[in-house]
Amino acid sequence: MLEIAGDKAAPLSEQAILCLRSDILSGTLAPGLQLKLDRLKDHYGFSSSPLREALNRLAADGLVVIEDRRGFFVAPISIDDIREITRLRQLLEPEALSDSISNGDDAWEAQIISAHYRLERQEQRLKNNGASEKPFILDAEWADLHREFHRSLLAACNSPKLLHMRETLFYQAERYWHLWAMNHPAPPSRGSNHDRLRDAVLERDIVRSSDLLKNHISQTTEIVVKYLEQE
Amino acid sequence: MLEIAGDKAAPLSEQAILCLRSDILSGTLAPGLQLKLDRLKDHYGFSSSPLREALNRLAADGLVVIEDRRGFFVAPISIDDIREITRLRQLLEPEALSDSISNGDDAWEAQIISAHYRLERQEQRLKNNGASEKPFILDAEWADLHREFHRSLLAACNSPKLLHMRETLFYQAERYWHLWAMNHPAPPSRGSNHDRLRDAVLERDIVRSSDLLKNHISQTTEIVVKYLEQE
DNA sequence: GTAGAAAGAATGATCGATTTTTATGGTCGG
């Protein structure tokens, strides 16, 4: 049976999730904002049913909070919150990474190399583009590739639940990075982190790569927290 | 539609969650079963909108899986799955417990003592009731009290996200306990586990209580896994 | 002038019907 392109349109509720998540992560929908269905309907063109479905699922990811009979709100942000996210990422990601390194095969390695290469290329492109004053994270393409690189590192972990939890935390953290980046023209300039991480993982050095990963997570969070504190 | 009770009625979608979760945990809705909306509508009396909302939220808890355009299914069970649940519980629960022990105040201690007392009383009642051949977990009241006791131990942990993750895992594990219990007339007879756990926690002994908790988790899982393997 | 009640508007929650998509069963040509 041949696969025809037209058939596989995702359900509207899925599309709504993508739109909403994207706008929440980018801050277009500000933290704390009430998400009124009428507004969303007008803005996105989805009807209320798929929107409610999307909002319910995003609530599970911690990007939306539900207050019974009062509606949906973009999850608020706080220093405590990003600290919590960081702590859990530091607990879960090394666990997943250790698994992944133990189980990964050639295809897994290849995927990592590929993802890293694409990420690096995009960084080069951005640097040359005169947009060099803009932090990478603000570029949607970079954000996708960055997410994909980190995912590839853990892809051989055989615990779907662990990966899922880790993914929701990653999304939650991304929102803070955006927030920081929007107020900071200077790029983070910690480019070689990903290189070292990739190398340590490919060398199957669990201890070193876990440390690098934990440091990577800490560093990013510290930058964000410093910014939030001075607000 | 007459709603007699005052204004504090939960939304139908919330009620639907409770009904569905209860029936999934108890096995009334068997693992793997497709949850057709028409059937659910007839059986529970909710309309499709609240049902879909409930199913979406239960999917976030891992009790339901969604297949796009094909519907909702009760999450399947497997040995790998319970092992995964167990592994994550062993990772998260000690982390939360350590927090809780560090932060807990008198009210927290009192809550633990109270929850433990109520659990023990219910166990006594069940033992005397001639239903002594039935594992405790099959008694809905016991299951609630048991859940509450474990929750109380961790209640002083200051990471809501951690507690939430831990809670979803606990629910997922409960389903396996039920499954085992339905095929085993003999009670588990590991009664003093909870006593020791309570004492260690109240003594603020993080190491010992973490060990006890991890053992408690392992023991239960091993029983379940042994049962599943012989199937 | 202010508190409290009540009307009105806004919005979430729910429903029943309609539209799309998937599953099923039967027929035909090989």
Added chain:
DNA sequence: CCGACCATAAAAATCGATCATTCTTTCTAC
């Protein structure tokens, strides 16, 4: 007898309208 193909039935997805609750504003009484 097997597999591709169509027709039909089943079910999910979606929609637009209605119902119920919460929020806002207005009005009245003190």
